[in-house]
Amino acid sequence: MKIKRLVVGVLSENCYVFTIDNECIVIDPGSEPERIETYIQDKKLVGILITHHHSDHIGALKELLNNHPDVKENVVNSDKFQYEIIENPGHTKDSVSYYFKNEKIMFTGDFIFKGAIGRTDLGGSDESMIKSLKMISEYPDDITIYPGHGFESTLGSEKESFHFYY
């Protein structure tokens, strides 16, 4: 497996391409569709996953869907990718993370970053963020998290600072 991070757009959003064998999924195609297409051109795109609908995370979504008529938003047409959708409102009402248990990785969007958590003043709420932080703390420490901005981390190291928020 391979996870490629493409930093796209003026808000430096992380668009991830997760590849297993020659199949790939794109997580949060925020901008620069041509760059994403160039990276995936020798792979089979089997799905696009969106963590939440802020414009910096979906700016290239329409174009990718147009270019790949077989692909639908939040559907993965391959059994190579086994994942759980975790609802974690707080940054926005619709925020989710995608947890790939076999690979021990989680795409967290703007829910959890390395050394920070997402803002709650852009359509979310503090109350639901706190609930989501408590809920995600039940997941294993050794999960590598891939956030929507900045660098990757582990859930265990981020958990240590969650208590500052509640």
Ligand SMILES: [Zn+2]
């Ligand atoms: Zn956001």
